[in-house]
Amino acid sequence: xxxxxxVLAVKDLKTYFYCKGRVVKAVDGVSIDVxxxxxxxxxxxxxxxxxxxxxxxxxxxxKPGKIVDGQVLLHGKDLLKFSEKELRGIRGRQIAMIFQxxxxxxxxxxxxxxxxxEAVRIHDKGARMNNLLDxxxxxxxxxxxxxxxRVLESYxxxxxxxxxxxxxxxxxxxxxxxxxxADEPTSSLDLTTQAEILEELLRLKEEGMAVILITHDLxxxxxxxxxxxxxxxxxxxxxxxxxxxxxxxxxxxxxxLMDPITIHN
Amino acid sequence: xxxxxxxxxxxSYTKSxxxxxxxxxxxxGIEHGEIxxxxxxxxxxxxxxxxxxxxxxxxxxxxxWFDGKNITNLTFRNMRKIRSHMQIVFQGSSNxxxxxxTVRQIISEPMDNYTKFSSAEKERKILACLESxxxxxxxxxxxxxxxxxxxxxxxxxxxALILDPKFVVCxxxxxxxxxxxxxxxxxxxxxxxxxxxxxxxxxxxDMAAINAVCDRVAVMYxxxxxEILPSTDATALHPYTKAxxxxxxxxxxxxxxxxxxxxxxxxxxxxxxGGCPFQSRCLYASxxxxxxxxxxxxxxxxxFVACHLI
Amino acid sequence: xFKSIVRKFFRNKTAVLGLIVALLLVLIGIFAEQVAPHDAxxxxxxxxxxNPCAEYPMGTDQMGRCILSxxxxxxxxxxxxxIIVTAIILLIGVPLGVIAGYVGGxxxxxxxxxxxxxxxxxxxxxxLAIVGIFGPSLRNLVFVFIFLWWAPFARMVRSQVxxxxxxxxxxxxxxxxxxxxxxxxxxxxxxxxxxIIVYATLRIAAVIAHIASFSFIGLGSQPPTADWxxxxxxxxxxxxSHPLMLxxxxxxxxxxxxxxxxxxxxxxxxxxxxSEEGAVVKETGAVNV
Numbered sequence: 001x002x003x004x005x006x007v008l009a010v011k012d013l014k015t016y017f018y019c020k021g022r023v024v025k026a027v028d029g030v031s032i033d034v035x036x037x038x039x040x041x042x043x044x045x046x047x048x049x050x051x052x053x054x055x056x057x058x059x060x061x062x063k064p065g066k067i068v069d070g071q072v073l074l075h076g077k078d079l080l081k082f083s084e085k086e087l088r089g090i091r092g093r094q095i096a097m098i099f100q101x102x103x104x105x106x107x108x109x110x111x112x113x114x115x116x117x118e119a120v121r122i123h124d125k126g127a128r129m130n131n132l133l134d135x136x137x138x139x140x141x142x143x144x145x146x147x148x149x150r151v152l153e154s155y156x157x158x159x160x161x162x163x164x165x166x167x168x169x170x171x172x173x174x175x176x177x178x179x180x181x182a183d184e185p186t187s188s189l190d191l192t193t194q195a196e197i198l199e200e201l202l203r204l205k206e207e208g209m210a211v212i213l214i215t216h217d218l219x220x221x222x223x224x225x226x227x228x229x230x231x232x233x234x235x236x237x238x239x240x241x242x243x244x245x246x247x248x249x250x251x252x253x254x255x256x257l258m259d260p261i262t263i264h265n
Numbered sequence: 266x267x268x269x270x271x272x273x274x275x276x277s278y279t280k281s282x283x284x285x286x287x288x289x290x291x292x293x294g295i296e297h298g299e300i301x302x303x304x305x306x307x308x309x310x311x312x313x314x315x316x317x318x319x320x321x322x323x324x325x326x327x328x329x330w331f332d333g334k335n336i337t338n339l340t341f342r343n344m345r346k347i348r349s350h351m352q353i354v355f356q357g358s359s360n361x362x363x364x365x366x367t368v369r370q371i372i373s374e375p376m377d378n379y380t381k382f383s384s385a386e387k388e389r390k391i392l393a394c395l396e397s398x399x400x401x402x403x404x405x406x407x408x409x410x411x412x413x414x415x416x417x418x419x420x421x422x423x424x425a426l427i428l429d430p431k432f433v434v435c436x437x438x439x440x441x442x443x444x445x446x447x448x449x450x451x452x453x454x455x456x457x458x459x460x461x462x463x464x465x466x467x468x469x470x471d472m473a474a475i476n477a478v479c480d481r482v483a484v485m486y487x488x489x490x491x492e493i494l495p496s497t498d499a500t501a502l503h504p505y506t507k508a509x510x511x512x513x514x515x516x517x518x519x520x521x522x523x524x525x526x527x528x529x530x531x532x533x534x535x536x537x538x539g540g541c542p543f544q545s546r547c548l549y550a551s552x553x554x555x556x557x558x559x560x561x562x563x564x565x566x567x568x569f570v571a572c573h574l575i
Numbered sequence: 576x577f578k579s580i581v582r583k584f585f586r587n588k589t590a591v592l593g594l595i596v597a598l599l600l601v602l603i604g605i606f607a608e609q610v611a612p613h614d615a616x617x618x619x620x621x622x623x624x625x626n627p628c629a630e631y632p633m634g635t636d637q638m639g640r641c642i643l644s645x646x647x648x649x650x651x652x653x654x655x656x657x658i659i660v661t662a663i664i665l666l667i668g669v670p671l672g673v674i675a676g677y678v679g680g681x682x683x684x685x686x687x688x689x690x691x692x693x694x695x696x697x698x699x700x701x702x703l704a705i706v707g708i709f710g711p712s713l714r715n716l717v718f719v720f721i722f723l724w725w726a727p728f729a730r731m732v733r734s735q736v737x738x739x740x741x742x743x744x745x746x747x748x749x750x751x752x753x754x755x756x757x758x759x760x761x762x763x764x765x766x767x768x769x770x771i772i773v774y775a776t777l778r779i780a781a782v783i784a785h786i787a788s789f790s791f792i793g794l795g796s797q798p799p800t801a802d803w804x805x806x807x808x809x810x811x812x813x814x815x816s817h818p819l820m821l822x823x824x825x826x827x828x829x830x831x832x833x834x835x836x837x838x839x840x841x842x843x844x845x846x847x848x849x850s851e852e853g854a855v856v857k858e859t860g861a862v863n864v
Contacts, residue, residue, distance in 0.1 A: 045443040045445055191470055191512040191513060195512035217514070219473070219514030220514055222517050345754065353747065353750045361744060362747075363748075365766065375751040378751060378752035378753060424751070
């Protein structure tokens, strides 16, 4: 897909869930490459394992789940071999993550500036709020929040869903993350807000960030992504650049997803 | 003829002054046998309007007509006599069903109230209804918590349609399901309409779903109707509808949109007092838009717009 | 559904222990006379202030009465008055809470103002006043608790009902043509019942502790009644010479309160629907549509 070296490479990842003597192979041998300045889409239906995969990248899988095999290479270093302490340095700092429901990920009684400050402090204990505020304003402007001062002093519940999602992106940016994992970032948002967030992701990509976009919406993929992987039952069934795949879908499931909804004429 | 019609309907949830309306001066009729789409962003009052049409909640002002009768002031008891003709399908959230009821209890509830079927007859009806939404006898003993989102969605449809109502409100009925399932459910709804002649109010924020099944589309913004399109391929005129259409993503990388956002993003979201509800986010708002109220006007046959600029 | 609650409850060891202790105490209370080795009221000064021995496993008090027998009879007094108080506040609080929450408006206002009045009385002051007027007795104390404690109960039920009233399944029941009565009985009450049970269990523990403390200061049961609070009071004078006289009833109160509390907490945990199984299913999509 790209000749450059991948920022993040997932190699033959297997995450299984063990419940009631059954093994559910949520992710079963998935390999993906993520490049700088490109948006890589992971597309699949509900229960396809796409979210489990994104959690596996940051080693956030809890019991009864377990990463059984595979590697997650960030600049060639395997994250799965890192200790919990080392991983904490990676999460947020080098790999940022945003979720479907932004309001759930932000504590409603903590001001936005405190959220951003905490994000920085995980890595830089000596950081002082007053020295950081200018940087925060710049970052908020960068993610398209035109009144940074008001936003910094707001509580998450005072902001709209789209604004919360932008704050989440901004929290990833203040720590200069290289990779952004966006897990269904727009599924719970309105069309117009979805458009705002997607434009944001495109802008971040232009600035050189590597973005993993997890979604079930082919429209989102077609309009924003560069590379895509179609995942079904924990396995990649088709991959390639978005143009290639859309022009010539080889897998039956991909073709099914692309078949437009036509019921009424 | 309109099966449902609301006239200058208002609904406010709070008593604070100045009054904030979830539904503000809405007049809208739904014809027999049509599927009317109702779009708008979350919190714009579209679900409230749907619930008002069935009188699940009481309006603050205005009139509601059903099947040629004014039902605005009917009591709870009198409403029960006509409820079998009107039903609602909710988003298949876990809250849509009593967690202590099995699928059988859920679906048979309307029949218990309106029919005198024997239990064998009810059972047969329930099975037939489950089958029509693509589920089987193995689901009948399950609790809603044991069902997946897509199954819950279809149970909701089965509950609404068991009595063959004339009018069904589908409130975000396909919003929480993935693409493949969305197609299936839309197909089910459409086939049932063809077969039994139901009328739907199809509430959604998903333009693709709306375009797939609806005859007409009403667009709502902050409690107001801003446009009624006579068909799904009619050209949108209101700036908000245009923004909505622009934000709809084509699943084809060859038709890449230049710009997805077509309104003032940082605008004030709060409800303006006086003037057009969209004024603070509209790119074209003029002085007139801030001061003068604008009601829906008929631009061409069946196409209504509320905008000073058109 | 019911099965999974039971399974979850029985996985929680402290809660099961609480349940066993609570059941045991109820049985002991019912069969107090049969279980007690001696007559709890038989005074025998010659046998006074004995240390624990084979005849009197927990020793005797200043009147030579068997402490174990008195504890066992005290179970009946404490536990049963607590159960009666809780049952009556249930009978008052639940219907009032349901009506206030479901009907709303003026009715709600009236009921809630009544509840406000009940909750603004400090319980010890009111107890003092009532006892001052009608004389100290367990019965008067029970009235005080009923008068005060229906209010938080009604308020809890009301807030639950108001929440449930707004849910989609209640709206769907309205749309399905249910009568108001049916909506309350079939949809609203079953969904509040878990909180009611939990709250009632915890309330029993609180009533026991209160009755004991009021009896201890002489406002509740009167000597020579076999009551844990009265026994504590009796033991006060002998705290240095015969500390066990205080230890036994104190221990008993602690055990009962702990048992009912852990039972309540266990029920609460078991009835909160967060099955780990469900979480796995959601994560992995193990259930196919």
